[in-house]
Amino acid sequence: MTFIDKFPTEAKLVRWHFGVGFVALAIGGLFGLVQALYRTGHLRSLLPINAAQYYTVLTGHGVLLALVFTTFLICGFFVWAVTRSLDRPLSHPRLVWTGFISMVVGTTLAAITILNGFAPELPFGSANVLYTFYPPLQAHPAFYVGAALLIVGSWIVGADYFLTYRAWRADNPDKRIPLQTFMVLATFVMWYLSSAGVAVEVVAFLIPWSMGWISQVDPLLTRTLFWYFGHPVVYFWLLPAYLAWYTILPKLAGGKLFSDPLARVVFVLFVLLSTPVGFHHQYTDPGIAEGFKFIAMTNTFMLLLPSLLTAFTVVASLEHGARQRGGSGYIGWLRALPWGKPSFSAMALAGLVFAAGGFSGMINAGMNINYLIHNTIWVPGHFHLTVGTAFALTMMGVAYWLVPQITGKRLQHRTLAAIQPFVWVIGMTLMSNAMHRGGLAGLPRRTAKPLFRGEGAAPFDPVVGTISEMQLQIAIGGTLLFVSLALFLAVMVGTWLSRPGMGRLSVNGSIPSALSGPADSPRILDNLKVWTAIAVVLVIIAYGLPLYGMLADGVLAPGSPGFPV
Amino acid sequence: MADSDTDNTDDGVPRRWLIRALVGIGFGIPVVIEGGTLVGLLKSGLFGDGDGDDAATITGPTATTSGPPPVGTGDDLLAASARSATLSDATVHAATDGWRFALTVAVENTGDRPYELRLGTVTTQNGSRVDGTAATDRLGVGESATLSATYALPDGETPATMTIVGVDYVDGGGERLTRHTVRFGNVPVKR
Amino acid sequence: MTHVRIHRFEKLWLGAAFVLIVAFIATIVYGSLGPGVAMVGDDGGTVNPDNPTAADNFRDPGVYQADDDSYDVYVEARQFAFSPGTSEPIRVPADTNVTFHVTSGDVTHGFELVGTNVNTMVIPGQVAQLTVNFDEARTHHIVCHEYCGPAHHAMEGSIEVVPQSEFTPPQQAAADQSEVTDT
Numbered sequence: 001m002t003f004i005d006k007f008p009t010e011a012k013l014v015r016w017h018f019g020v021g022f023v024a025l026a027i028g029g030l031f032g033l034v035q036a037l038y039r040t041g042h043l044r045s046l047l048p049i050n051a052a053q054y055y056t057v058l059t060g061h062g063v064l065l066a067l068v069f070t071t072f073l074i075c076g077f078f079v080w081a082v083t084r085s086l087d088r089p090l091s092h093p094r095l096v097w098t099g100f101i102s103m104v105v106g107t108t109l110a111a112i113t114i115l116n117g118f119a120p121e122l123p124f125g126s127a128n129v130l131y132t133f134y135p136p137l138q139a140h141p142a143f144y145v146g147a148a149l150l151i152v153g154s155w156i157v158g159a160d161y162f163l164t165y166r167a168w169r170a171d172n173p174d175k176r177i178p179l180q181t182f183m184v185l186a187t188f189v190m191w192y193l194s195s196a197g198v199a200v201e202v203v204a205f206l207i208p209w210s211m212g213w214i215s216q217v218d219p220l221l222t223r224t225l226f227w228y229f230g231h232p233v234v235y236f237w238l239l240p241a242y243l244a245w246y247t248i249l250p251k252l253a254g255g256k257l258f259s260d261p262l263a264r265v266v267f268v269l270f271v272l273l274s275t276p277v278g279f280h281h282q283y284t285d286p287g288i289a290e291g292f293k294f295i296a297m298t299n300t301f302m303l304l305l306p307s308l309l310t311a312f313t314v315v316a317s318l319e320h321g322a323r324q325r326g327g328s329g330y331i332g333w334l335r336a337l338p339w340g341k342p343s344f345s346a347m348a349l350a351g352l353v354f355a356a357g358g359f360s361g362m363i364n365a366g367m368n369i370n371y372l373i374h375n376t377i378w379v380p381g382h383f384h385l386t387v388g389t390a391f392a393l394t395m396m397g398v399a400y401w402l403v404p405q406i407t408g409k410r411l412q413h414r415t416l417a418a419i420q421p422f423v424w425v426i427g428m429t430l431m432s433n434a435m436h437r438g439g440l441a442g443l444p445r446r447t448a449k450p451l452f453r454g455e456g457a458a459p460f461d462p463v464v465g466t467i468s469e470m471q472l473q474i475a476i477g478g479t480l481l482f483v484s485l486a487l488f489l490a491v492m493v494g495t496w497l498s499r500p501g502m503g504r505l506s507v508n509g510s511i512p513s514a515l516s517g518p519a520d521s522p523r524i525l526d527n528l529k530v531w532t533a534i535a536v537v538l539v540i541i542a543y544g545l546p547l548y549g550m551l552a553d554g555v556l557a558p559g560s561p562g563f564p565v
Numbered sequence: 566m567a568d569s570d571t572d573n574t575d576d577g578v579p580r581r582w583l584i585r586a587l588v589g590i591g592f593g594i595p596v597v598i599e600g601g602t603l604v605g606l607l608k609s610g611l612f613g614d615g616d617g618d619d620a621a622t623i624t625g626p627t628a629t630t631s632g633p634p635p636v637g638t639g640d641d642l643l644a645a646s647a648r649s650a651t652l653s654d655a656t657v658h659a660a661t662d663g664w665r666f667a668l669t670v671a672v673e674n675t676g677d678r679p680y681e682l683r684l685g686t687v688t689t690q691n692g693s694r695v696d697g698t699a700a701t702d703r704l705g706v707g708e709s710a711t712l713s714a715t716y717a718l719p720d721g722e723t724p725a726t727m728t729i730v731g732v733d734y735v736d737g738g739g740e741r742l743t744r745h746t747v748r749f750g751n752v753p754v755k756r
Numbered sequence: 757m758t759h760v761r762i763h764r765f766e767k768l769w770l771g772a773a774f775v776l777i778v779a780f781i782a783t784i785v786y787g788s789l790g791p792g793v794a795m796v797g798d799d800g801g802t803v804n805p806d807n808p809t810a811a812d813n814f815r816d817p818g819v820y821q822a823d824d825d826s827y828d829v830y831v832e833a834r835q836f837a838f839s840p841g842t843s844e845p846i847r848v849p850a851d852t853n854v855t856f857h858v859t860s861g862d863v864t865h866g867f868e869l870v871g872t873n874v875n876t877m878v879i880p881g882q883v884a885q886l887t888v889n890f891d892e893a894r895t896h897h898i899v900c901h902e903y904c905g906p907a908h909h910a911m912e913g914s915i916e917v918v919p920q921s922e923f924t925p926p927q928q929a930a931a932d933q934s935e936v937t938d939t
Contacts, residue, residue: 044691051721052659052906130903134864136805136880137905219805219864219880262762283795285877286884290797297784301777308773312766340584349591356599367784368793371873375866375901418584422591429595433602442870444901447909448721449690459870459897464605553802558881560805563835563863565905638843659836659907723910753837754910 003084003405003509009093010083011406013100017076018399018406020104021069022492025392028064029485031057036431036478039448040471049118054448055128055565056117062131063114066233066387068107071150073395074240075099075157078184080402081243082161084509085180091164099156106149113143128565130446132230133206135222138562141210148202151195158188176518177526179260180247180511186267187239189532193539194232194275201225209562216559220287221550227278228543235274237387239267241394245314245351248401251511252344253337255321258313260514261521266313269306271531273299276542283370292546293367299542300365307358314351320515342417342491343507346397349425350390357385360436377450378439381432389428393421396488403495404505411506412494416487423484431477434470437462443470635750642729642747647676650729653711657723657754666716666724666752672701673709678733680704685728685744687716697727703734724749796876800857800883808832808859814883815857819848819926826853833858833865833878835905841898841913848890848915849923855887866901869915877902890917 004011034057037043049057075096083090090096113127120126127139133147161184165177177185201222208214246263250256257263279296282288319333327336338344360382363369373379404411411417441462443450460467524530636642642650654669666687674680683700699714718724726748733741762770787793803811809832817839820828827848832839840846848854858867858878865878874896876884890896900911 050719051909054721055903055906055908058903128906134902136863137903220882223864223879259763259766262766282877284875284884285882286796286800286879287798287802287882290795293795298781301780304777304780305770305773308776309766309770312769316763316766339588340580362780366780368787368795368873369784371793371795371875374875375868375877415580415583418580419587422587425591426594429598433598437602442868442872442899444866444868444899446901446903449909459895461871463609464602549798558802558805560863560880563905657907657910659905659910664907721907721909751842751912751914753842754907755837756835756905756907 002408002505003080003402004408007083007089010079010090013079013090013093013096014076014402014406016100017072017079018403019496020107021072021076022489024064024068024072024107025485026489028061028069029482031061031064033478033482035061036475036481039450040475041449042472042475051448052128053117055130056114056126058446059117059128059130060111060114063110065392066131066237067147067150068110070237070387070391071103071154074187074236075103075154077240077243077395077398077402078161078187079157080406081180081184081247082164084511085178086164086168088164088168090160091167092160095160095163096157099153099159102149102153102156104153106146106151106153108146109142109149110146113140113146116140126565132226134226135206135209135217135219136560136563138210138564140564141207144202144206144210148199148207151199151202155192155195158191161185161188176523179257179263179514179518180243182264182526183239183243183246183267185528186271186531187236187243189528189535190232190239190271190274191236193532193535194229194236197225197228197278198230201229214556216556216561218550218554218556218558219560220285220558221547221555223285224278224282224288224547224550227281228275229278230281231278232274234383234387235270237391239270241350241354241391242266242310244347244394244398245310246317247511248398249314249344249347249351250317250321252341252347252401253318253321254325255317255323256512257514258316258320259516260518261516261525262309262313263514264518264521264525266306266309268525268531269303271528272535272538273303273306275535276538277303279542279546280365280367280370283367284374287550288546290367292542295542297365297367299538301362304358304362311351311355311358318348340418342414342421343397343401345418346393346400346421346424349421350393350397353385353393353425353428354390356432357382357390360385373439375445376439377435377443377445380445381435381439384428384432384435389424393424396424397421399488399492401507403492404507405509407496408500408505409495409498411491412498413491417491420484420487420491423480423487427477427480427484429477430473431481434465434473434477437464438467438470438474441467443467635748637750642670643731643745645745646731646743648680648682648731649673649675650682655724655749655752657718657752659754659756664718664720664722664754666695666718668714670712670714671709672704672712674704674706676733677706678735679706680734681732682712683730683732684712684714685730687718687724687727689718689722690725691719691722693719693722723754724752793873794886794888796884796886800859800885802881803859803883805860805862805880808861808880808883813857814859819846821925822855825851826855829854829856831856831858831867832861833867833900833911834861835863836900836907836911838867838898838900838911838913841915842911845895845914845916846898847923848917849920850890850893850917851920853887853889855885858884863904864902865904865911866899868899868901869896870899872896875901893917893919 034047038047038054112122113124116122116126117128124142125140127143129137129139165181205217205222209217246257277296277300279293280300283293322333322336325336327333400417441460443460636652638652638655640652642652651671653671656667658665672682681701681703684697687695695716697714697716699712701710701712704710726746729745731743735741801813803814808814809816815830817830817832822828829846831841860878860880867878868875874888876886878884894917896915898913
């Protein structure tokens, strides 16, 4: 029985979350194309923006894709995962609708302030603060209120995952938590713990400050609160992709998950270690002792463990699936995988690209190596492999498989869908490769025009290639990514608008159980209370002293007044 | 089996070739790009002198620029001539209602004829051209004057070069024009 | 009683992953203790962001000689210029210990010498402090690498490292700060 027939309310919730997410994806993706062309100087004169508005585009790209698209997709995807794996409807769907509306209102407020950069006649004021909104750059209060409503909305949606789980537990006192629900709950434990940081930053400091109720904020303290959230948020993006790789991808490959217990171990490690790592974004910050940065670095490197375990399990599951399909040989089994199935190829390619992103992440994480690439274009080169591909492309793969199940409509434009993931990977390879090389040469990120004025000679001295060749490669890569995005949206819109019953659905939602099931693992793995408590202790160890140091000289001091942009 | 999707049932021969081509270039291009980068890094690491300076030879035309050295605050715009025109201030003001390039030049007629200095067109880094009209009065020998000018630049652009025209008043009422192109160094942008 | 069964290959993989992690941390520790890769910590202290140069632990922007072979460079970043650095290059001698003290008079900026690991955030209220020994006489370019407003991309500067023999010690070396002009 299809998901939409069995759980119509939940299917509608997933549809709405995905729908809003895809609108954000379309606008944010268009902004990305504008950036790639403007920044690299290709077709710059044809673009309807000036250099100052580049930062409006950049803010919109970051907020709409990294915060809005991700959060809506995750909340919708998890509604499906909880409902399907517990095999029961949500306990309080109205709560989820409330959270959804809060997120939509928040997104709208923030979007209006961002678009003010193009059209000052819009209500409120501007918010050219980028998605990190570091004070003392100051946005209109509506931007901060919007951000808070987005975060709080996701908390409300998440509450129903736990309430639904509790209802299930009452009926099933002795069963193991189904794997997908376990993953959802673990992800949200981490999300509640870490997003509290940005919530405090926004609600306690930035909203009162932008309203004029307090005259100053401490830039280092607010930055630290941001990054307390800003690294775990990448695991908030990544863990849903892991959920897809662990539970959906093996089935699409024709096999089964290798090991259920190790999947649980991986998610527990993320609950423990995701949050006490934020200082690795602040290696080059003054005012934070090197010892605290070192603790964050150690935790960060320990996080390699669950990701490397994931790489093993996912590849092993794929190989198992390929051999079930008749594949053979050391490498030859790869040919037996269903590369023509877009849901499979998107997820599998996303996983491969994530491996590359993981390696550049190890460079970022190295406390002193980081100084070479901090805030260079290397960094966006890195995270376009992770959130920009590991998350985004995986979710596109999920959509190819799930949207038919939540709409009851067959996937349309299947050839376009089959092409799309490959175009994405080619575009991303071109763009990200050039960004990494440019970063090694010191090319900064977040600038409308990265080349030096005056001096005549560009001071950048690349080891491989030339700056102008990299700029061209970035422009071509960004254009291919936009083409790929347009293909994806065409498939989605075509499917959504098609009449139901146009042929039998070619997917089914059943997921085979793991080769090694949960019964093999200790029950303590499922005890999220214990893991939450340990995670809190680790956070206190990593953040207690440095936060105390920042607060001790006055909560608002040394304080800066606002600089509206 | 119930848990395998039936996506592939409509695979025709052309579609199979399409998939093969996609897999071929989908894996091939990344391997070529990343492989090329790896080879470049190894070459530079093994055969270069290690600090990257050798790479300057392959940075192409952007690495070298001909022409006069760039000028900054305190430099003489007419260093090559007998007159002196010192750039005493040059700033780009990034105001919300537009970007303005303001400069002040202290001109001294150190030559032996009456002289006039005109500030001409400013060309931005992006190639936009903004005309200027500022000029000193006719300066007698030994006289000096301070010349200030403001150029409304396109938003986000900064000055790269400026043409200046020196006017020599020769005996008998004639004028002799000398055109110089000044290349700016770092012009600070301020709010 | 149950226990997690782990495949032999997975155990090998797990072991290799641990080795990798330990090796990474070891390289960083070695880099700090061995070659002494300098990093930014909290030893710069704090200043009042409204008027940072008035603080006890900061001076008027400029180059100061501390002793025979060490210099202090105080840099104030403001939208959209480094002072000194943008209007006029920062001149320092090669083969000496040059300690940069960098702070901001308005928003958050960045301070990076292009292509090197001399790289720090410039946060209002904090003084970033890092010591560099330039072993080669050449020009380095300074870039502001954190978005600081609509003209961020125009914020840059330069450092001229000159041979010690050609270096004229700054006039204010005798701790007379009044001669330094704040541009």
